[in-house]
Every structure is written in structure tokens, then in C-alpha cells.
Amino acid sequence: MTHSTLFGDTIRGIRENLRREDRRFSLRQVAQRIGIEPAYLSKIERGEVPPPSEATTVRIAKELDQDPDVFLAMAGKVSGDLQEIIRKRPKLFAELIRQLKEAPDHAILRVVREVRDGDW
Amino acid sequence: MTHSTLFGDTIRGIRENLRREDRRFSLRQVAQRIGIEPAYLSKIERGEVPPPSEATTVRIAKELDQDPDVFLAMAGKVSGDLQEIIRKRPKLFAELIRQLKEAPDHAILRVVREVRDGDW
């Protein structure tokens, strides 16, 4: 069975770019630093297997100097620590997030800033 | 293997309360309306199996007239539609949610209201 190539294609692209500057970004060497089998990373990059677990996805993101949350999103996942925050106050966060579904980016950013600078 | 009894104990308690008023809330009848095997619901209530899938959890919540997001939280999950909203703008929502982690309820509620009444 084949899978969405978004995740695989993206990491392959980023890795190959890095490799042009640095031979340490071969598939094999990256796999070793991440702590997975080269064959497995190859399959991930070609979309032959579904995106890996949260932990492995985060390690890939860090190795390629990318944002873990963005990589998790490409992998169809949401970070466990975010989920935990939501699960502690499910009604509140569910309402907030659904409320913000259609809000433009700048509106959400404004909220983020308000909260950061807020005095409570 | 045994599992956290929070989910099971809670639904058993709610179901048994409902049953005092209405015989239709026997385990068997509830299971049939939900569309699962009575033996399976029995195991769920006793924590002999982990909480069921999102779909089944939501059907249980509705049958017992409870908030699906709260039931999903007890089941250790976050609603798929919330996850999808987050995955579409992972950086923005990740920052927002982590920012709100320690915020008191009333502060979050204020944000919800602001957004609802907001003009953009």
C-alpha cells in the first residue's frame, strides 16, 4: 500500500538540499543519527509506509532543523503535549479552537500577544 | 491487562443513574443502541479493555447525554475535528495553546467571547 507523499517528499527534499553542503546528510547517516534503520527511513521518504510515530517524527524534524509541530502536522498528528493541555480542560479548549477555526492568522496572533502580555 | 477505570467507572455510574428512572438503560440495551456488543461494553465499563475508538466514545457520550469532548478527554483522546483545525495552522495553534496552558479559565473564556463578538 502507498501513502501520502507530502511527508516523505518534503523530508527527502530538505535532506537532499542539506546534503549538497554536507555529506553527512546521506540517508544512511541521517537514519543512524535519528536511531532508525536506513531501510525504514528510505520507505518513509518514498511514502511506502505511513509517517512514523510522534517521537521519530520529532527526531527527524530536529535533525533537519525544522519545526516539530509543522512536521507532526504533515504526519497527520498533533503533539502529545498539546493534546494533554486540551484534555485537561476539554470544554474550554474545544470551544476556543472551534471558535478560531475560521479566524484569520492575524486575529489569532493578536490573541497570542494579548495573552502573553496580559495581566492576570 | 487492566486499564484506567476513570472512563469505565464514569459511564457505568451515569448509566446506572439513568437506569433508575428508565429500564431502557440496561447495559445490553445501551450497547444495542450504540451498535456494539454487550460483552464489549461490559469490558469497557469495567476497564478490562482500553477506552474505545473516537466514534464509539462519541456515540456513548450522546447516548448518555454527555459532552463528547469531555468523554473523549476521559478516554485520553482529542476530537479529530479539533486536531484537523490545529494541523492546518500548526505553528499558530501550537503557540496559542501552549501560551494558554497556565491561563485561568476565566481568561480563556474572555478570549472565547472576544473572538465570538470580535469584528473582523
Place this chain on the structure above:
DNA sequence: CAAAATGTGTTATATATATGACACATGACA
């Protein structure tokens, strides 16, 4: 008391998740 309903124990799957091990063909390098 007979029939029906109830909750539970046991057994069995089917599918997905998340990899690892090993071998091989090709290409780069010294």
C-alpha cells in the same frame, strides 16, 4: 415457576502501528 433479560467470561480476529534485519545492486572514491 417459566420465560425473558441481564451482566460477564472465554475465545477469536482483523487491521494498523512501528519498526528491524539482511542482502543486493549501483556508484563514488582512492
Place this chain on the structure above:
DNA sequence: TGTCATGTGTCATATATATAACACATTTTG
């Protein structure tokens, strides 16, 4: 030209997920 590194194909596995089917002992009801 031999050695080394590279990417990939094939096979295997361990664990979790998410139930279903059936039988049985007990309780409730008419």
C-alpha cells in the same frame, strides 16, 4: 580496480487497536 558508501527490496515481528461471537450463570418479571 578494489573498497566503501549509498539507497532500496524483501521478509519478519512485536504490540496495540478495536472489536465480534457465543455461552453461561444470575436476576427479574409476568
